[in-house]
Amino acid sequence: MQTLPIAQIESLDQEGRGVAHVDGKTIFIDGALIGETVTFKSHRSKKSYEVANVVDVLTPSGLRTKPKCKHFGMCGGCALQHLDFSGQVAAKQRLLEADMWHIGRVRPETMMPPIYGPAWGYRHKARLRVRHVPKKGGVLVGFNEKASSYVAHMDSCEVLPPKISALIVPLQQLVAKLSVINQLPQIEVAVGEHATVLVLRILEALQPQDTPHLKAFADEHGVQIWTQSKGPDTVKPFYPLDGPGLSYSLPEYELTYPFKPTEFTQVNPHINRVMLRRAMQLLDPQKNERIADFFCGLGNFTLPIARSGASVLGMEGSASLVARAVESAALNGLAGQVEFREADLFKMTPELLQTLGSFDKWLIDPPRDGALDLVKSLPDAVNEEGVPQALWGPERIVYVSCNPSTLARDAGVLVNLKGYRLRAAGVINMFPHTAHVESIAWFERG
């Protein structure tokens, strides 16, 4: 019998895989944790690296734990359930520090304590895939299988709110009764404080015989059924037509945000509140200040900043989110203090930035690609001859990020070219049990 190679795990990568070096090659081993000695079997081998699965854990990590979800390992939704919750956060913090140094050549002056929220049932937004697979027993509703485009065969989910997890099997049974059984690839779930909406993506029109099934499902489970036949503007209620709207609130700032089910909102509303508090402490907005909120979405940060009395310009690429932000500002009595503009911030230039006027502070919360053009548009601290230049950027920048590599890259620009100090950084455990790293960083000029 062939003996399997042995590896000593040094770190975790961005997908939650153990990283080891064996015979000069980097090996990414799914299922292995830092500090463990494991045997592994490769399923992809390149010149400089291999991708493998763990076979036996010879010396387990003290932080190895029994996954709570019975689908863990098969379902691609989670990557770290075999690692204790505190170990997950520590691993994410190490990843952030490593990226900051290796990509951006910066080190935060202080690492902030991680921001924690509930470990389970936190996911208030989700896209469930749907597929009719007769040889697997009928209709599947779930996330993708790990490293595959197949829909996972699952009947519950520990990271969805229990009420949504309990709908997975009834949804499979519902779709099986519909005329569009083979034309319904996705169900988008959005949970608000007073309503739960399921948006059925349908590629063919529903037939009259579908209506009683959909109505009965909505009534029995207390949800609203919406449909989407094409682009985002075709998202509309199907039943009931007069249900309460989706919304979330931030009681600390006396704010309420209405939203539509397919519009961007933070997935984890509990940790959103804690993140907002941390961001506001760092930004410390004052009455007489002018502050920019770049990638503002529906105004999640803009309105708490405005509550402090500052005037705020929110900029965002999605027209519908800008409209929603304007609506929320009016609803919350803040219309006089905020202005929202639609703009593609990936096309920012120094000239465009100057036309926005001067700001005391910035809040940046970009998508995964980061905010390179924005930070590059600030003036360099020294010119090509090494002579210090007049600086006109904000004194303070608070950067919320969903991708540590692009945060590290942008932090490198701010610190090494634009004359900022990285006063502090820390992780926000927005997506427990996934490898996804959300973080926050505080920059100060000079």
Ligand SMILES: C[S@@+](CC[C@H](N)C(=O)[O-])C[C@H]1O[C@@H](n2cnc3c(N)ncnc32)[C@H](O)[C@@H]1O
């Ligand atoms: C991580 S979300 C943050 C939204 C908001 N700050 C919040 O907390 O809800 C990133 C936002 O960037 C917007 N966005 C993506 N690409 C953009 C671009 N090129 N220009 C401007 N905004 C963009 C998205 O529409 C989304 O609202």
Ligand code: SF4
């Ligand atoms: S996403 Fe849900 S079903 Fe999938 S592994 Fe995580 S908890 Fe389990």
